[in-house]
Amino acid sequence: MSLVIAFIGARGAVMAGDMREILFSGDDSCRDRLEAELYDGRIVTDEALARRAQEIGIGVYVRDTKNKVAERSGILVGEVGETEKGVVRSRRLYASAGRYAIADFEDGCMTVVSQGTGSTFIVLGNAIAKQVTNRCIRDTWKGGTPRDAVRTIVLAMETAARTTASVSERYVLVQTPASRDLRPLLDEDARRGEERSNSAE
Structure with missing residues (x-):
């Protein structure tokens, strides 16, 4: 789980997501300890992550190629996820001008x-990424245009990447001026999830 940030405003929505994916292998208790240190901010750099993983005997594979945000029919969709003991969990954010929904x-x-309407920032991610991002938003956002929201989001993404190895320097940013009913897309994704689950049985 890393970082997705969105601004939902009356004139449009903006969303950004980092591209980091981290895969761990090894003893469950050691892996849990490494993840805790990573997600609470004790591990800042990639080098520190590799060093700490080696110290406690955990294999770590890091890649910065996972696109976590997209635009689908005028609706922005961002997702963060985690796998624990073979169980895959994810949280997905849907946003268009003036409205949003979050689904697990x-x-x-x-x-x-x-679900909600109006103007707001929403942050999905691990503890340290959310903490850094919320501080950036609180310190820099004084209201303004979608362009101002983009600047705040970019600053937050860059600050988070410098603060924790769980967030990549690379990120993807998408925007939409559209206001869409989110329900059809929510229903479609619910059906797809059920179909994937049934096919896996």
Whole structure:
């Protein structure tokens, strides 16, 4: 789980996501310890992550090629996820001008956990990434245009990448001026999740 940031405004929505994916192998308890140190901010650089993993005997594979945000029919969609003991969990954010929804996915089941309208920032990610991002938003956002929101998001992405090895320097940013009903896309993704779950049985 790394970082997705979105701004939902009356005149459009903006979303960015980093591209880091980290795969761990080894003893469960040691892996849990390494993940805890990574996600609470104790491990800042890639070099420190590799060094710490070697110290406690955990294999780590890092790649910065995973696209976590996209635009689908005028709706921005971003996702963060994690795998624990073979169980894949993800949280997905849907946004268009003036509206958003957040859904959790596990074992092919989708649960909408939040919906809203209006103007707001939303952050998905691990503890340290969210902490850094929320501080950047609080310190820099004084209201403004979608362009101002983009500047705030870019600053937050860059600051998070310098603060934790869980976030890549590379990121993808997408925008939409459209205002769309989110329900058809939510229903479509719920059906797809069920179909994937059924096909895996």
